[in-house]
Amino acid sequence: MKYFEVNFIAQPCNETITDVLAALTAEIGFESFVPDEKGMQAYIQQSLFDEEALKEVIRNFPMEDVSLSYTITEPEDKDWNEEWEKNFFQPIVIGDRCVIHSTFHKDYPQAEYDIVINPQMAFGTGHHETTSSILGELLDADLKGKSVLDMGCGTSILAILASMRGADPVTAIDIDDWCVNNSRDNIALNHINNITVELGDASLLKGRKPFDVIIANINRNILLNDLPAYTACMHSGSEIYMSGFYVEDIPAIRERGESLGLEFVHYRKKHNWAAVKLIMK
Secondary structure: OOEEEEEEEEEOOOHHHHHHHHHHHHOOOOOEEEEOOOEEEEEEEHHHOOHHHHHHHHHOOOOOOOEEEEEEEOOOOOOHHHHHHHHHOOOEEEOOOEEEEOOOOOOOOOOOEEEEOOOOOOOOOOOOHHHHHHHHHHHHOOOOOOOEEEEOOOOOHHHHHHHHOOOOOEEEEEOOHHHHHHHHHHHHHOOOOOEEEEEOOHHHHOOOOOEEEEEEEOOHHHHHHHHHHHHOOEEEEEEEEEEEEEHHHHHHHHHHHHHOOEEEEEEEEEOOEEEEEEEEO
């Protein structure tokens, strides 16, 4: 799979600006982001890249007095594991109970749940605030013996933790064939045998038996659009955990969920990124 690397320069540059830029470009297909002191690098499959859509994002950027520019390159072939080890991917601990690391890490904390993830390329280690928030929710949830669906599974970190916490069976779905293949590799690395990984979108859910728990860490627009498909495969008492949006987006997510029979339970935030829990009435 071929990717473009788009190097954004923001003036001024701060975390809020790069977070907003990441959220907006995610809506037009970008899937991984590496912030730096000048802006960020963002990655998108070449087949999905639409430069006119990108220019529209720049023209309509919703923050005043921000200047944005960008350059486009095709990443060279390299040992991405080595690159992550040197520059980006460090072990992460969630709630003092779960550690995420790669096979190339030799020194990492011990925890109740030990998840091994191999990035294999420059995308998808799951260290974003939204992922860590959902991991925190799963650590607090009662998952034993429950069926779980992980929509937009990425590297399947969330599905793996759900399985480790007793969920059975677990279904993981993603629209990206690289994510599906990487998920299967990561599942095997963690010696998990009850996760099924599928390639596709929410249309795959039609006619499915209800799930006890649904996880959807994607983005605001996709969640609002796909919530009817999620609720169609939920029963009374089913839980859904969603993230990939900002705290200010919670009212729209809540209103959409409540219109479909869900009851809002709570939210947690990390650097203005939000994760919500709702239950089917």
